[in-house]
Amino acid sequence: MDAVMQVVNGINIVLWDWVLLILLCGTGIYFTFRLKFIQIAKFKDSFKATFGNIRLRGDKAGRDGMSSFQALATAIAAQIGTGNIAGAATAIVSGGPGAVFWMWVSAFFGMATIFSEATLAQEYKTTVDGEVVGGPVYYIKAAFRGRFGKFLAALFAVLIILALGFMGNMVQANSIGEAFSTAFNIPAWCVGLAVAAVAAFIFMGGVGRIASVTEKIVPFMALLYILGSLVVVGVNYQQIGPAFQSIFIGAFNPQAVMGGALGITIKEAVRFGVARGLFSNEAGMGSTPHAHAIAKVKHPCDQGIVAMMGVFMDTFVVLTLTALTILTTGALGSGQTGTALTQVAFSSVLGQAGNIFIAICLLFFAFSTIVGWYFFGQANIRYLFGQRAVKFYSLLVVGFIVLGSCLKVDLVWTLSDMFNGFMVIPNLLGVLALGGVVAKRYRDYREDPLRNR
Known part of the structure; x- marks a missing residue:
């Protein structure tokens, strides 16, 4: 088992620290320039379209799709997960405070990439058996005709089912089980059974129930964590300035912030900041x-x-708020990393309630990710095997949730990272090949006289 872990870790280092760092950032830079810095030009429109359409009880989603906000809520349910609590902490420990700056850089360019992905997903969506479906498999097939396109689409589908639907949901359930075991002394398997039961209820309700849950849970969980973080940062408000100073100085001169003895260089700051940022925002x-x-x-x-x-x-x-809680409280010097480091930061202000708060946030973050990742896997199960296979897939995911909450999942997490990295490649090949379609649709969008009144 150790030998397998070493091989997979070696592959992940090459994938996440080099290949995907270049490919993901390169794609973001390409679309940023091709779309004339859309992140800035359309930021106001994005903000208005998102927060002007928040509905806790929107129209019921069904076979004809879901509302724009429900779709975003389902996407954010997957994006905002345990990585937001543990990912920032790991990046700061490994790359210094400057890693946060490079997270921002990767996210800035990533906004152009995700615009392109979502636009293409809309452009190439279709109807199968009376139900609206879409995703990378459809625009990958459109980008590459013939057998090669079918092969790339099928490869992507298999990878995302393994990475997110099965392995990813195991480690999300494990995070919930560990957090509640630490904070409340509840056996992890009990937590796993409870999470699996609620998840099964949501899965059985199909797209309508998934949309209904995400449109309610996402605004609540985001607001809860934001308010808790602001309390911790607010108590240590005098350290906000020095925290930002360490971020900007550390981005280009990590040793000036962390000390040369730690061996952190600008290469580590860039590598861990970009990799963790892209892994988190997807x-x-x-x-x-x-x-x-x-x-x-x-x-x-x-x-x-x-x-x-x-x-x-x-x-x-x-x-950013996670990073600021760590930097303003001085938790970075505690010797902890990951979720434990974030708990140290919150506990320094809230005491034992800090551990409980993080456990509750982890529950919402990880559970919402389970729902989102199940949905993404389901779409690809349907593409590969048809509607009849969805029930069997649902049962398997519920089983993996229970299993993941009870077991040590270090290897599973590492394998999930690897398959996650591999699935980026066929997806971005399709997106880049259809760059002209994205640019044309965006040009039509900007030149629409009714839209620009």
Whole structure:
């Protein structure tokens, strides 16, 4: 088992620290320039379209799709997860405070990438057996005709089912089980059974129940964590200035902040900041387009504009607040990393309530991710095997949730990372090949006289 772990870790280092860093950032830079800095030009429209359409009880989603906000909520449910609590902490420990700056950079370019993914998902969505479906498999097939396109689409489908639907949901359930075991001394398997039961109820309700749950849970969980973080940062308000100073100085001169003895260089700051940022906001990974594809909008770019706000909220708001709680409280010197480091930061202000708060936030973050990742996997199960296979897939996911909450899942998490990384490649090949389609649709969108009144 150790030998397998070493091999998989070696592959992940090459994938996430080099290949995907270049591919994901390169794609974001390409679309940023081709779309004339859409992140800035359409940020106001994105903000207005997102927060002007928040509904806790929106129209019921069904076979004809879901509302634009429900689609975004489903996407954000997957984007904002345990990585927002543990990812920022790990990046700061490994790359210094400057890693946060490079998270921002990757998210800025990632907003252009996710606009392109969502627009293409809308452009190439279709109807199968009377139900609206869409996602990377459809635009990958459109980008590459013939057997090669079918092969790439099928490869992507298999990878995302393994990475998110099965392995990813195991580690999300494990995070919930560990957090509640630590905070409340509840056996992890009991928590796993409870989570699995609620998840099964949601899964059985289909797209309508998934949309109904995400449109309610996402605003609540985001607001809860934001308010808690602001309390911790507010108590240590005198350290806000020095925290930002360490971020900007550390981005280009990490040793001036962390000390040369730690061996952190600008290479580590860039590598860990970009990799953790992209892994958290999922821009370019091909996961969130499944939700954006079935949004009921008038123009494909309407959903692309909304999709950008998901990356902004994930990285510029939630991840940044996690980083500030760590930097303003001085928790970085505690010797902890990951979720434990974030708990140290919150506990320094809230005491034992800090551990409980993080456990509750982890419950919402991880559970919403389970729902989102199940939905993405379901879309690809249907593509590969048809509607009849969905029930069997649902039962398997519920079983993996129970199993994941009870077991040590280090290898599963590492394998999930690897398959997650591999699925980026066929997705971005399709997105880049259809760059001309994205640019044309965006040009039509901007030149629409009715839209620009």
